Amino acid sequence: MITDAAIRIDGLVKHYGGPSGIRAVDGIDLEVGQAEIFGLLGPNGAGKTTTIGVCTTRVFATAGRVLVHGVDVDADPALAKRFIGVVTQYNTLDRSCTVRENLYFHARYFGLPRAAARRRADALLERFRLSDRRDSMPDELSGGMAQRLQVARAISHGPAVLFLDEPTAGLDPQSRLALWSIVRDLRDEGTAVFLTTHNMLEAEELCGRVAIIDHGRILQCDTPEALRRSTGAETVIDLRVDGARVALADILRRLPHVASVAETADGLRLLASTRENMLQHVVEAARGHAIADISVREPTLETVFIELTGRALRD
Amino acid sequence: MTDAYPLQSERRVRVYARAVVGLVARDLRVLRRDFMPFLLRTVMNPIMFVFVFAYLLPKIGEGFHTGPSNTSFGTILVPGLVAVGMIFQGIAAVALPLVNEFGRTREIEDRLMAPVPIGMVAIEKIVFGSIQSLLAALVVFPVVYIIPATPVEVHVDHWPLLIAVLLLASLISGAFGLVIGTIFRPQRVPLIFSTIVIPITFLGCVYYPWALLAPMRWLQVFVLVNPVVYISEGLRAALTPEVPHMPPVAFLSAIVVVLSALTAAGMHFFLRRVTS
Numbered sequence: 236m237i238t239d240a241a242i243r244i245d246g247l248v249k250h251y252g253g254p255s256g257i258r259a260v261d262g263i264d265l266e267v268g269q270a271e272i273f274g275l276l277g278p279n280g281a282g283k284t285t286t287i288g289v290c291t292t293r294v295f296a297t298a299g300r301v302l303v304h305g306v307d308v309d310a311d312p313a314l315a316k317r318f319i320g321v322v323t324q325y326n327t328l329d330r331s332c333t334v335r336e337n338l339y340f341h342a343r344y345f346g347l348p349r350a351a352a353r354r355r356a357d358a359l360l361e362r363f364r365l366s367d368r369r370d371s372m373p374d375e376l377s378g379g380m381a382q383r384l385q386v387a388r389a390i391s392h393g394p395a396v397l398f399l400d401e402p403t404a405g406l407d408p409q410s411r412l413a414l415w416s417i418v419r420d421l422r423d424e425g426t427a428v429f430l431t432t433h434n435m436l437e438a439e440e441l442c443g444r445v446a447i448i449d450h451g452r453i454l455q456c457d458t459p460e461a462l463r464r465s466t467g468a469e470t471v472i473d474l475r476v477d478g479a480r481v482a483l484a485d486i487l488r489r490l491p492h493v494a495s496v497a498e499t500a501d502g503l504r505l506l507a508s509t510r511e512n513m514l515q516h517v518v519e520a521a522r523g524h525a526i527a528d529i530s531v532r533e534p535t536l537e538t539v540f541i542e543l544t545g546r547a548l549r550d
Numbered sequence: 551m552t553d554a555y556p557l558q559s560e561r562r563v564r565v566y567a568r569a570v571v572g573l574v575a576r577d578l579r580v581l582r583r584d585f586m587p588f589l590l591r592t593v594m595n596p597i598m599f600v601f602v603f604a605y606l607l608p609k610i611g612e613g614f615h616t617g618p619s620n621t622s623f624g625t626i627l628v629p630g631l632v633a634v635g636m637i638f639q640g641i642a643a644v645a646l647p648l649v650n651e652f653g654r655t656r657e658i659e660d661r662l663m664a665p666v667p668i669g670m671v672a673i674e675k676i677v678f679g680s681i682q683s684l685l686a687a688l689v690v691f692p693v694v695y696i697i698p699a700t701p702v703e704v705h706v707d708h709w710p711l712l713i714a715v716l717l718l719a720s721l722i723s724g725a726f727g728l729v730i731g732t733i734f735r736p737q738r739v740p741l742i743f744s745t746i747v748i749p750i751t752f753l754g755c756v757y758y759p760w761a762l763l764a765p766m767r768w769l770q771v772f773v774l775v776n777p778v779v780y781i782s783e784g785l786r787a788a789l790t791p792e793v794p795h796m797p798p799v800a801f802l803s804a805i806v807v808v809l810s811a812l813t814a815a816g817m818h819f820f821l822r823r824v825t826s
Contacts, residue, residue, distance in 0.1 A: 251826070288826070291663070292668075293662070293824065293825055293826070294825065294826050295825060295826070312667065312668070313562075313565075313566070313665055313666050313667045314562075314665070316663055316664065316665045316666075317565075317665040319663065321659075321663055323656070323659055325656050325659075326655075327655070327656045327657050327658075327659035327660055328657060328660075329576070329657050329660060330655055330657055331580040331583070331584075331647075331657075332576065332579065332580065336576075336579065337660075340572060340575065340576040340579075341660060343568075343571070343572030343575055343576070344569050344572040344573060344660075344661065344664035344665070345569070345572075345664070345665060346564075346565055346568040346569065346572075346665075388660065
């Protein structure tokens with residue numbers, strides 16, 4: 236147990252539409268440390284956004300308890316919100332206010348006097364390279380700029396925890412990298428970051444720890460490195476197969492060092508505990524079967540997810 | 551970062567007050583930026599109405615009457631059009647922006663995360679709607695006072711009554727806007743005008759005093775569901791006391807009941823929209 240956890244989630248359950256309805260979150264326990272980037276990785280509908288909704292006081296838990304910065308979000312949402320910064324999946328910038336006013340009024344909501352709020356807004360504009368767009372309206376910003384502004388706004392009251400729901404969905408690669416760098420800086424300054432993503436690269440590159448979530452349950456939670464190791468695989472071989480796969484799968488399973496063989500949409504995926512000569516063994520064993528393509532790569536969090544659920548993240 | 555602990559109630563009140571001041575400041579900034587549209591949408595209806603019915607028609611000899619024989623139609627219209635101007639602000643200043651902020655842009659999100667109980671964001675909407683509604687009353691009054699060709703007799707015998715009516719009416723306007731804004735979806739906005747604005751205006755005792763509906767008893771009773779009736783009658787009692795009007799105790803208690811009901815309903819729908 237982390238002492239002074241930034242977020243502590245105990246036995247969180249959320250049902251929609253009564254006990255027989257949808258179990259969006261089905262018993263989650265998590266702890267996120269201060270100055271940690273924590274990722275919740277899972278497919279759409281896994282319960283990620285609902286979990287963030289409860290943590291940010293907007294969804295009422297059916298059971299369980301969430302503490303943010305030590306404050307029970309259900310018992311005292313108004314207090315909890317002082318420690319929370321949120322960037323939702325949608326662009327929620329205030330369309331009636333300029334870029335600078337978005338930052339200025341947010342700071343005012345959190346009690347900063349006028350002059351201090353102006354200074355805070357200007358400092359954030361500078362830091363997030365938005366100064367030359369200060370008088371633009373939000374609709375005039377590019378996707379990357381709008382997202383930077385949303386993050387700037389979310390941290391302008393100095394929250395202890397920043398929640399990012401799919402922060403880079405829909406961003407171009409350059410904007411994505413820029414946002415990652417911002418998030419790392421925030422962590423280095425002591426802000427805990429809790430983000431959801433269905434992008435395994437984001438989870439691997441950015442997060443100190445990752446929880447894999449599916450159907451409202453946490454399947455595994457560890458560092459990306461440890462999660463990858465947990466598959467027991469050193470290498471992943473994907474075979475595109477035309478025609479029958481069952482017989483080939485049986486042959487491959489009998490090869491030495493093969494950890495598992497699973498069917499994919501267009502062929503088979505083999506996990507092996509060594510890289511040495513595996514490709515050669517596989518090619519020899521598959522002789523006589525209609526192999527259209529073979530690729531070899533290292534295991535990723537996607538591999539972990541498939542191992543755990545039997546499905547791909549994007550399915 | 552733990553300086554908020556323990557947050558004594560006195561300190562909490564200060565935090566909430568600052569947040570609400572910030573929310574109002576934001577709305578005022580937006581109003582200031584959109585001041586011309588505000589003026590236009592506020593004055594066009596009363597200008598056109600008094601111009602045609604209290605200036606043009608009397609000039610061409612077609613003036614007509616709904617009050618006692620010694621009262622001009624212009625006099626009848628003053629409280630009524632001020633009432634409509636006020637209640638319409640609730641829809642324009644609260645309901646229409648809210649419909650979009652909930653349904654399309656979700657831009658209210660940031661305000662919902664302000665460090666206050668979420669219901670206070672709804673209360674702020676009512677308060678701001680009422681500020682704008684009072685502004686509208688100030689803008690509409692000179693228009694409907696000056697334009698008519700026939701004499702308009704306005705005099706205030708009882709200032710406290712006028713102030714009470716104006717304040718309560720402005721709050722009703724804000725609360726009414728909150729209810730409309732939380733129950734309509736963006737694609738249904740045109741329906742707000744045809745199913746709400748037009749009936750409450752035409753059946754709001756705007757163009758005729760309530761007492762004159764006596765020959766049609768069923769209508770006289772039916773219009774009592776319409777909050778505009780109480781605002782028109784209240785302003786009538788305060789501004790044009792010679793024209794027949796409801797007794798103050800009747801419209802004041804009705805206004806309080808309507809205001810409480812609209813506020814409760816608006817808060818309920820608001821919370822249902824923003825939490826789950």
